[in-house]
Amino acid sequence: MDSLTRIFEQQPVWAQSLIGLIALGLAALAVNFVLKKIILRAAAPYLDRDSDRIDRAAAWLATVAPLLVISYGIEHVPHLYDVVHDTIANVAQALIVLSVAMAIVRALGYANEVYERQPQSRNRPIKGYVQLVKIIVLCGAAVILISVLIDESPFLLLSGLGAITAVLLLVFKDTILSLVASVQLTSNDMLRVGDWITMPSMEADGDVIDISLHTIKVQNFDKTITTIPTHRLVSDAFQNWRGMADSGGRRIKRALTIDQNSIRFLDDEEVVELKKFKMLKDYLAAKRDEIARWNAEELSGEDAPVNARRLTNIGTLRAYIIAYLQWHPRLKGEGFTLMVRQLPPGAHGLPIEVYCFTDTTSWLEYESIQADIFDHLLAILGEFDLRLFQEPTGLDLARGLGVRGSAGA
Template sequence: METRITWSQIILLAVFAACLAISVFALDIEKDSNGYLILTVAGSVLGWIFQDTIKSVAAFFYLRANGLLQIGDLITVPSRGIEGFVRTISLTTVTVENWDTTTSAFPTYILHSEHFKNSQRMLDGKTLGRLMQKAFIIDTGWFHPLTEMDVERLKMTLDVDECFIKHTIKTGALNMEVFRQYVYHWMMNNQHVIQQPRLIVRWLEQTDNGMPLQIFAYLSDTMFDAFEWRQSQIMEHIIKAMGWFDLQLYQSPSGYDASNSNLFITRQAADYRKKNEDNARL
């Protein structure tokens, strides 16, 4: 399908170029001084009308000559909100089937003039995995040193090797420090997490909302559905592990939190109706 469309467009362009050449000879520019002016104006008008087509044709040959785009490739065009598999490529148009089964068609020159990402090598297993990058904002009000009771409880709860327990879980160590090391150790031993090119578990800069713990890892499951499933499992385990270390995710107070607060400024409830009646008399 792609070959048929491409060759038909090339033939159409060749015919158009031939017609243009015949028109130039018909004007007999050498004998008619006005021919130069007519040719210049016509070229400017045609160039303006077909500027997108000309750019797309140039982009098509550039992308194909450098092996940057093939039928079936998974591509992402962030500026256009496009992410899916390439279905057709022509001299002027690229068609992509998005993840939500919708179809996007756009001029070929967009892939030359704007940033796009081709993830096909990753899906084909020619890279080390698919990137997982997540951040969990932890409420710093829950940071505290581990007590002997905390240490004993963690030794019974965590399913880790004795070496990690002996060298990491100690009385007086901050729970946030031990939690970070546990997450790193757990991901190091996760068969779906690739340790190369890098595996990073780090604290980011403190914010007004808390301190973010960032996970930067590559997963061996690269297909969209398998990757999202595995990523969700890892996130769920990390959130579950927070409870073992007495840590909590930060969440802005909601109306429910305010209505169920145990904080009272005065023992006597405010009577707004009485106050409004007094203001009305004044």
């Protein structure tokens, strides 16, 4: 050992400093390797496997040890200039502050994640409070980090900042708003690159292609680019279609407007004729039995048909549409709403709304499936002696008046 010391002391000053720095770096790397590659891996089976947040928190905390080695070991490296010694020590201490702050932030995120697994978290979420604590921790860490780098008291830094707070708020108003909005968008997972969003107030309808501090870029479906200030996505309403894409199904919500003058009861011959529809056989049989039992119980001794329950062409159409949608191979079934409902009748007829989900979110396939469904429904209306409502055109008026035009010739 003495011989190694003598050899070391015989080296030039710059070589002694270089050897000391290399030895310090190797010591820090050795400590880092032992903690992260041996101790943390050995402890991994005992950590929560349902989340990687606790692993990240432990990794950040383990980073403190090699930084402490550098911070305190730099004093033992010989012949270093004071400025080099102080710079390395200050940077190491600043990184220690950063590592501890990030470990606390990750631990807070893990605590919130564990809480969200509990049933009561649905009614009493703590995510907002956790985010507030994270902001306080990061702001405090930033103040301490800067004070360590400039080798001044953090209280002195805070007193200096207090004097220019009003000016900073005025000059960096948009930046502060955007920063807060970015934190909210990211922490709440409100927006990701690739999401399809619609925001009518900004005339945006397309995919998010870039998220930065101040702006969000949206490529509309007509290939134009809309640039939205980040804070507007928090202050204004927008619609994110990611949930639809993740579900694998896209909603069809469209109505057929039926001419109310074509709605009527079905007679027995028409019911027999409609039994030819395979999709209506079970419905007609069950409905006729139900109506017959009701009429027998409620109308015993009466023969006025106006008091009896009867099948209608509009009700039978609804039953047919439901059966057709349930049969359709490109519509979602279990877990997705499928219904046919009447909307309030109005001056433009009686709307019969189809509400279901396709088994794809592709725009082209979705439109093709929707068109096929309504092609069929429009064509089948005549079988139920129903008509679509359509406002009269000039040709309709001409035909009503017996005028022959070029279109009718």
